[in-house]
Amino acid sequence: MHAILDRIIMPGSIKKHGKHWKNVDYLVFNTYIWWMNTVTMKVLRGSFDRGDTEYDEIERPIAYKKVLTTWAKWVNKNVNPNRTTVFLNSMSPLHIRSLDWNNPDGIKCALETTPVLNQSMHLNVGTDRRLYVVAKNITQNTKIPVHFIDITTLSEYRKDAHTAIHTIRQGKILTPEQKADPAIYADCIHWCLPGLPDTWNEFLYTRIISRS
Numbered sequence: 001m002h003a004i005l006d007r008i009i010m011p012g013s014i015k016k017h018g019k020h021w022k023n024v025d026y027l028v029f030n031t032y033i034w035w036m037n038t039v040t041m042k043v044l045r046g047s048f049d050r051g052d053t054e055y056d057e058i059e060r061p062i063a064y065k066k067v068l069t070t071w072a073k074w075v076n077k078n079v080n081p082n083r084t085t086v087f088l089n090s091m092s093p094l095h096i097r098s099l100d101w102n103n104p105d106g107i108k109c110a111l112e113t114t115p116v117l118n119q120s121m122h123l124n125v126g127t128d129r130r131l132y133v134v135a136k137n138i139t140q141n142t143k144i145p146v147h148f149i150d151i152t153t154l155s156e157y158r159k160d161a162h163t164a165i166h167t168i169r170q171g172k173i174l175t176p177e178q179k180a181d182p183a184i185y186a187d188c189i190h191w192c193l194p195g196l197p198d199t200w201n202e203f204l205y206t207r208i209i210s211r212s
Contacts, residue, residue, distance in 0.1 A: 032091035110182035
């Protein structure tokens with residue numbers, strides 16, 4: 001169930017979507033933002049197919065590890081490494097609080113025009129590094145090679161690269177009134193294109209080219 005307030009997961013369920021991933025040349029996975037709405041995750045006891053509704057609420061990293069463990073087992077069982085190359089991107093950060101980069105007069109990521117230039121400063125933009133560790137550890141221990149594309153830290157410095165007020169809400173471009181209220185409407189989750197995701201793709205292409 002995907003609605004934020006009613007979100008419930010089945011950590012062992014993968015076959016429904018996994019059947020579409022077989023026998024391709026490249027598989028590129030990522031998972032993070034979906035997990036960041038709540039501190040705990042609702043984990044179903046049983047199956048939706050049987051009409052089960054009871055669930056447990058468990059800590060986010062534990063649920064995340066359960067899901068990625070299921071994913072890793074699927075990769076080990078279903079991927080032919082001679083045919084398919086598998087990648088997992090690390091998490092894409094947010095820039096919601098301007099105080100995180102010492103800008104008390106800022107409004108979220110709105111009006112930011114440069115990256116964080118002082119790379120020696122301790123930068124904490126709320127990334128859940130526990131999930132990063134889970135993802136990296138699991139990709140290092142799969143039988144089938146999985147290439148971990150680490151885009152997290154470099155992306156944390158790019159407070160200027162989000163769509164901010166140049167975005168859409170419910171499929172429509174923001175109105176002038178909405179653009180004038182970035183505290184409510186600035187999108188500091190998604191990224192501009194062309195933009196930072198092109199850098200992530202360069203990492204991906206380099207890995208692909210180096211294998212060939």
